[in-house]
Amino acid sequence: MTLKPTFRKLLAALLCLGAIGSLQATPATLIRAGDLKAEAFIDATNVTSLPADTALTVLESKGGWSRVRTADGKTGWVRLLNVRVAAAASPAGSTLAAIGGVVRTGTTKGAATTGVKGLSKEDIARSQPNPREVARLDTFRSKPAQINKFASARKLKARDVPEQNP
Amino acid sequence: MKKIILATALVVLASGCTEQLRRAGITDENINAVASVAGTLNKPDTTPAEEARIGHAAASMLLGAAPLVNDQEMMQYINQLGGWLARHTGRNDINWRFGVINSSNVNAFAAPDGYVFVTKGLLRELGNESELAGVVAHEMAHVIKRHYVIAMRKKDTSGAFANLAATSARSAGVKGADLAAEPLANLAQNMYSSGLDKGDEYDADRLGVIYATRAGYDPYGLPRVINLYASKAGSSGFELLFSTHPSPQDRLQQLDKVMGERFAAYEANSVIDNAAFKRIQTRAIKLADPKR
Incomplete structure (x- = not known):
C-alpha cells in the first residue's frame, strides 16, 4: 500500500502529536511503599512491590490511580495519592506545555497575554467594575427540573459522606 | 512603652x-x-445584605478584568453542574451563581454570596467532568466557609467595611452604595491578586472532595487536578494560580492526610465523565480571547 505524500505528511504530524502526548509524562516519587498493580483496581495482579522513594514517571491518571513507569521499565498502576510529582517541573515540561497551547488553541500563548483581556495579576490591577456582566449571571440560573435532568442523564447517585474534622 | x-x-x-x-x-x-x-x-460581623454587596463588588471586579463567555451552552452547563453540587453541600439556600470567564489563564474563583467562576483556560486543561466538579466544589467551600469575607475584613485598611456598615445602616439608596463601591473594588483587587491563607485552601480542598463525592462524582477528581497543576509548574497561564495557592505538593500532602483510603470505597459507583464535558471543552478550546 502506498500513501500519497500529503497524507504521509499528515500521518507524520499526527504521530508527532502522539509523541508530544507521551513526552508529557511527569517525573515523580512514590512517597510510601506499595504494590505496582497490573490494572487500576485493588484486587488486580501485583507486577512488583515498590519501596518508598522509588523514582517513577507518571504516564496517566484514572480515578484514584496513576499509571507509572519505573526506572527499570516496568509499568503498572499505583494509588494516586502515593505519588508526588517532583516540585520543580523540568524546563522541557513548560516548553511542551507551551507547544500544547499552540496545538490546542491555534494561537500562541504569547498572543494570549498581549492585547487581550485575561485574569493575570496585571489584568486584575487594571480591572474596571463590570456590573452588567454580574447581572447577566442571573439569566443562566438553572431550574430544579434542569438540574434533575443533568443528574439523571449521568446516573449521578447522591451519597452520605460525613464532614469529618481535619 | x-x-x-x-x-x-x-x-x-x-x-x-x-x-x-x-x-x-x-x-x-x-x-x-x-x-x-x-x-x-x-468591626461587627457583616450582615447578609452587606455580604451580598461585597460579593457583587468582587464579581464585578473579576468580570471587569475578563468577561463571561458569550456561550449559552457553556453557561447553562456550569450552572447545572454547580446546581447539582449545591444540593449536596448542605447550603442549597445560598444564592448560587456560576460562570465561565473568557480568559486563557487557568484559574477558578469564588466570591461571597454564592459566586463561583472557572476560566475557559481551566476547562481546556481538565481531563473530565469529575475534575471540574472537584474544582467547582472547592470554590463552593470558600463561599460556604466565608473565607473571602473574613480575609477581606482582615485586609481592609481603607475603611471599606466601615463604609459598608454606615451606608447599610442608613439603608441609603444608590448614593450610599456608591460611597462603599470604590474602596470595596480596591479591596477585591488586593484580595484576588494576593489570595487566601493556606489553611483556607486546604480546608476548601478537603470540603471540595467531600461535596463532589456526595454528589456522586469520583472523589479523586480534585486530587487529579492538583496533580495536573504540579506538572504545569512554571507554565504560561498558571502564574496567578501558583502565586495565590500553596504548592500542589503541599495541597496533596494535606489531602492525603484527610482522605487516606477512606474514599476508595466510593470509587466503584462514581461518575468520572460525561460526553457533555468533552463538547463543552471543545467549545472552550475554540473560543477566542476577548480583545482589550
Whole structure:
C-alpha cells in the first residue's frame, strides 16, 4: 500500500502529536511503599512491590490511580495519592506545555497575554467594575427540573459522606 | 512603652481626636496603622445584605478584568453542574451563581454570596467532568466557609467595611452604595491578586472532595487536578494560580492526610465523565480571547 505524500505528511504530524502526548509524562516519587498493580483496581495482579522513594514517571491518571513507569521499565498502576510529582517541573515540561497551547488553541500563548483581556495579576490591577456582566449571571440560573435532568442523564447517585474534622 | 502609646492612641482614636495625636508628634502613618487595628477590633460581623454587596463588588471586579463567555451552552452547563453540587453541600439556600470567564489563564474563583467562576483556560486543561466538579466544589467551600469575607475584613485598611456598615445602616439608596463601591473594588483587587491563607485552601480542598463525592462524582477528581497543576509548574497561564495557592505538593500532602483510603470505597459507583464535558471543552478550546 502506498500513501500519497500529503497524507504521509499528515500521518507524520499526527504521530508527532502522539509523541508530544507521551513526552508529557511527569517525573515523580512514590512517597510510601506499595504494590505496582497490573490494572487500576485493588484486587488486580501485583507486577512488583515498590519501596518508598522509588523514582517513577507518571504516564496517566484514572480515578484514584496513576499509571507509572519505573526506572527499570516496568509499568503498572499505583494509588494516586502515593505519588508526588517532583516540585520543580523540568524546563522541557513548560516548553511542551507551551507547544500544547499552540496545538490546542491555534494561537500562541504569547498572543494570549498581549492585547487581550485575561485574569493575570496585571489584568486584575487594571480591572474596571463590570456590573452588567454580574447581572447577566442571573439569566443562566438553572431550574430544579434542569438540574434533575443533568443528574439523571449521568446516573449521578447522591451519597452520605460525613464532614469529618481535619 | 510602645504598648501604652498604642493603647492611648486607640482610646484617642476611638474618641475621634486624631488631631491631638498629630499635635503630640505621632505621624499619619502611625495613626492609620492604629486605626486599622482599631477598625478590626470594632468591626461587627457583616450582615447578609452587606455580604451580598461585597460579593457583587468582587464579581464585578473579576468580570471587569475578563468577561463571561458569550456561550449559552457553556453557561447553562456550569450552572447545572454547580446546581447539582449545591444540593449536596448542605447550603442549597445560598444564592448560587456560576460562570465561565473568557480568559486563557487557568484559574477558578469564588466570591461571597454564592459566586463561583472557572476560566475557559481551566476547562481546556481538565481531563473530565469529575475534575471540574472537584474544582467547582472547592470554590463552593470558600463561599460556604466565608473565607473571602473574613480575609477581606482582615485586609481592609481603607475603611471599606466601615463604609459598608454606615451606608447599610442608613439603608441609603444608590448614593450610599456608591460611597462603599470604590474602596470595596480596591479591596477585591488586593484580595484576588494576593489570595487566601493556606489553611483556607486546604480546608476548601478537603470540603471540595467531600461535596463532589456526595454528589456522586469520583472523589479523586480534585486530587487529579492538583496533580495536573504540579506538572504545569512554571507554565504560561498558571502564574496567578501558583502565586495565590500553596504548592500542589503541599495541597496533596494535606489531602492525603484527610482522605487516606477512606474514599476508595466510593470509587466503584462514581461518575468520572460525561460526553457533555468533552463538547463543552471543545467549545472552550475554540473560543477566542476577548480583545482589550
